[in-house]
Amino acid sequence: MIEKGRISCLELALIMYATVATTAILYIPYVTAQHAKRDLWLSPIWGSLSGFLIVVIIVILSRFFPGKTLIEYCELILGRTIGKIIAFLYLFFLLHDTAIAFREYGEFVESAFLHKTPMLFVTGSIAISCAIAVHGGIQTIGRCALLFLPIVLASYVLIYIFLIPDLNVKNMLPVMADGVMPSIKGSLAPHAWLSQFSLMSFLLPFLTNQQKVMKWGMFSVMASVLTMVLINLGNLFLFGDIIINLQFPVFEAARFVSIGSFFEHIESIIIAVWVLGGFIQLSAFFYMLVLGTSQWLKLPSYKPFVLPIGFLIILFSAWTIPSFEDMIRGMGTTVPFYFLTVQLLIPILLLCVAVIRWKKPKSFLQ
Amino acid sequence: MCKIRAIKRTFTLFLLICLTSIVLTGCWDRTEINDLALILAAGMDKGKKNNIELSVLIFIPHPQQSGQGSEMSGGKSSGQSFVRSAEGETVADAMARLQEALTRKVFWGQNEVLLIGDKLAKKGISEQIDFWMRHSEPRIRADVFVSKGNAKTVLKTMPELEKDASKQLRKIVKTHIGVKVTVKDLLQMLSSESNAAVLPWVENLSPSQMDSKKAIPTINGAAIFKDGKMVGRLSDKETRGILWPRNEIKSGVFTISFKDETGYISLNLLRSHNELIPSIRNGKWSMHIKTNAELEVIQNTTKFNLFDPNVIKKAEQKVEYEIDQRERFVFTEVQRKLKADIFGFADEFEKNYPQIWKQKRDQWNEIFPEVAVSFETKVNIQRTGLADGKPKRGAER
Amino acid sequence: MKVVGILVVTVILVFIFLIQRRGLARSEKRVKRAFFSIMMVNWVFAVLLVIFPEMPGPGQMIDFIYKSFEPFW
Known part of the structure; x- marks a missing residue:
């Protein structure tokens, strides 16, 4: 096997949580608020549907082919030629997705702090650190997640605890003033983010305990959705109607913290901690892409490809997205459809063909 | 052989660490504290020639300040801060003009007070408030006031108990005797369904309450805004x-x-x-x-x-x-x-x-x-x- | 300026190659081929991007394909 490291179910859940939630809490409030207005906290709940659906599909597929990733069983299910093509499409999507994730990270750091630093330095430097983690294998990333994510989570919670005096629950009323449609429209972006749970298939083969995968996968989706809902609610309570105009409400919320006029201006700490989460997320994406590519090429090791693919990711992150506005517009319009077609349709297609060909997963278990 | 490899390994590791430490520290956007002009309070007035006159209260850092007491007794100019102003079409434009006359880079991160002159308030403030939300430096927690007369003159005042006008206004507003409005609250009020806002009104303390003749800003009532324009005033x-x-x-x-x-x-x-x-x-x-x-x-x-x-x-x-x-x-x-x-x-x-x-x-x-x-x-x-x-x-x- | 850009890209790629060199020397031919093709792709794209920074990329392609979905939403 190409990867020798093993991760626990908790580490899997944490890595997937970081993959989805880290950038989701930054970008989703703005993008959903454009459609959902005051109901933006409902949107992730609708979005969770695709998250749960994808986890179920991926877990069933992994029952068909234990120890294999999506790229590998793609070929087994669809045959050599079609399988290779579909797997390539998926890999290309993953490259694009990873590039977008790096760009999201870069854009945020740029607009928050380093206004004048060229983007390539911001994304490039995190890519080098991620490359070291990826080189260490999945176990390294898992342990990092285990170490860092509690701190990251605590910092999110702390922001809103510090802001309790400024939160106004009444801001969420009236709930669903224009019916349920605006929140469903706004759920496009959460759908896209949560559909990234299809990437779980790259991690499932390396679990020490295969029994409780479904439970932990669901738990991870639930945690991500809950985080998005709570962050959206917190922002709504704090900012009310002006949330529609704020690009990074979470960042603004961190800037707003002021306790006794000495404990304030803490956004730098919050962002530094956030970068830890970003590091896990980007390493996970990076790792999946490197692993997928070497599996697609049927290579014995992925390690020589970490740096070249890292370079490719940075290239793509500069190339695919012309500007920040373009990225934000894309998130609300075209990108979610792209994410959903690739990450939802391909696994569904694979599952259908697998069920038709083998009926039950058990018959394939040796 | 083994030794050479070990040396090579350490060398690559060393190179990698150097490389990451160079790029990861974010030194591109470094700003030293002694290259910054810390703004304590900002005032917006209707300009004479242009749209906006922006006045800022800038902090003067004193390293190793030993005789603070003597400075306090020095009276009129305590020398802790000074006021500069510039005119421009927008706040950002005025800020750029202001920057031309300053040796250090204007830094909004510590700005806690935003004063609006009554003339500008009557003309409308919705357009200018955008700057305070969009720019990444000013904080939306800063308190907003409307001053009787020019905001610039209020900034110039030297209160007895506090270091400068900024601190004075902030402390007064914290007592919750009058309304307390931050930039965030103002934005919320202006974008709410009611489209009306209220801001604390700054006036000079009446001479009967003081032992000496001096201009001390204090809060006396509130200014009422409708559609982003000041329409009236309320007494205390x-x-x-x-x-x-x-x-x-x-x-x-x-x-x-x-x-x-x-x-x-x-x-x-x-x-x-x-x-x-x-x-x-x-x-x-x-x-x-x-x-x-x-x-x-x-x-x-x-x-x-x-x-x-x-x-x-x-x-x-x-x-x-x-x-x-x-x-x-x-x-x-x-x-x-x-x-x-x-x-x-x-x-x-x-x-x-x-x-x-x-x-x-x-x-x-x-x-x-x-x-x-x-x-x-x-x-x-x-x-x-x-x-x-x-x-x-x-x-x- | 463009020459400098191409040079920098080339230097970075050569650097990556130098780091990976020993690992590659011991691996199979297939790995070497894959490695060098990815490096070639990298170099070509990077140089193209340096010369034509406004080159339309996959992002525009996705936009083009999925724009037709927008009215349904």
Whole structure:
């Protein structure tokens, strides 16, 4: 096997949580608020549907082919030629997705702090650190997640605890003033983010305990959705109607913290901690892409490809997205459809063909 | 062989660490503290030639400041800060002009006060407020004020107790005697359904309250905005009245008297809670304002025994009446004359009657003055202070 | 400026190659081929991007394909 490291179910859940939630809490409030207005906290709940659906599909597929990733069983299910093509499409999507994730990270750091630093330095430097983690294998990333994510989570919670005096629950009323449609429209972006749970298939083969995968996968989706809902609610309570105009409400919320006029201006700490989460997320994406590519090429090791693919990711992150506005517009319009077609349709297609060909997963278990 | 490899390994590792430490530290955007001009307060005025005159209060850092005491006694210019101003078409434009005359880079991160001159306030502030939200340096927690006369002159004042005008205004507003509005609150008020805003009004302290002739800025009432333009002013007393329905009242002293008794009882407000209950019946819009207040007695100059439940009841009724009066007083002014919905009635109606609101939203300006307002005040006297109930001191002989 | 850009890209790629060199020397031919093709792709794209920074990329392609979905939403 190409990867020798093993991760626990908790580490899997944490890595997937970081993959989805880290950038989701930054970008989703703005993008959903454009459609959902005051109901933006409902949107992730609708979005969770695709998250749960994808986890179920991926877990069933992994029952068909234990120890294999999506790229590998793609070929087994669809045959050599079609399988290779579909797997390539998926890999290309993953490259694009990873590039977008790096760009999201870069854009945020740029607009928050380093206004004048060229983007390539911001994304490039995190890519080098991620490359070291990826080189260490999945176990390294898992342990990092285990170490860092509690701190990251605590910092999110702390922001809103510090802001309790400024939160106004009444801001969420009236709930669903224009019916349920605006929140469903706004759920496009959460759908896209949560559909990234299809990437779980790259991690499932390396679990020490295969029994409780479904439970932990669901738990991870639930945690991500809950985080998005709570962050959206917190922002709504704090900012009310002006949330529609704020690009990074979470960042603004961190800037707003002021306790006794000495404990304030803490956004730098919050962002530094956030970068830890970003590091896990980007390493996970990076790792999946490197692993997928070497599996697609049927290579014995992925390690020589970490740096070249890292370079490719940075290239793509500069190339695919012309500007920040373009990225934000894309998130609300075209990108979610792209994410959903690739990450939802391909696994569904694979599952259908697998069920038709083998009926039950058990018959394939040796 | 093995040794060479080990050396090579350490070398690559060393190179990698060097590389990451160079790029990861973010030194591209480094800003040294002694390259920054820290802005403590900003003022916006209507310019003479251009749109905007931006004045800023800049902090002068003094390393190893030993004789702070002597400086305080130095009097007029304490030398801790100075004011600069520039004109421009927009705030950002004026800031760029300001930068030209400064050796250090303007830094907004510590700006806690935003003053708006009354001339600009009357002209409209919605466009200029965008800068404070969009730029990544200014904080949206900064307090906003409207000043009588030019904001620049207010910034120039040197209060006795505080270091500069910025600190003075911030500390005063923190006492919650008047309204406290941050940039965030202002943005929220301007974008809310009611489209009205209220900002604290800064004036010079009246000379009768001071021992020397000096300009000391203080808060005296509030300015009322409608559609982003200042339309009127409330006196200090009226401002106290609007704090009740806005649920912002944090402290206050009531002094009441009785018909059949000489002397007064003064009570201190401990906490209060306010609720707006809107209702629309048969096309008639009305608002019920429910106030719950808890007080304690701090002075009693009447002959009443405060341990007598009847006296407490009487006093409670009196305070209820008093609070009612304060609220009614301001309502006639704000609702009938200024027609500005600074109480957030519009939002309450929207929250409770979203369907009706959607149809009537455009007519709100006509509806608001006609909304029937009723009050219900409940007062609870919690304690009677440290002294006992009787006004006479000493044992009764 | 463009020459400098191309040079920098080339230097970075050569650097990556130098780091990976020993690992590659011991691996199979297939790995080497894959490695060098990815490096070639990297170099070509990087140089193209340096010369034509406004080159339309996959992002525009996705936009083009999925724009037709927008009216349904």
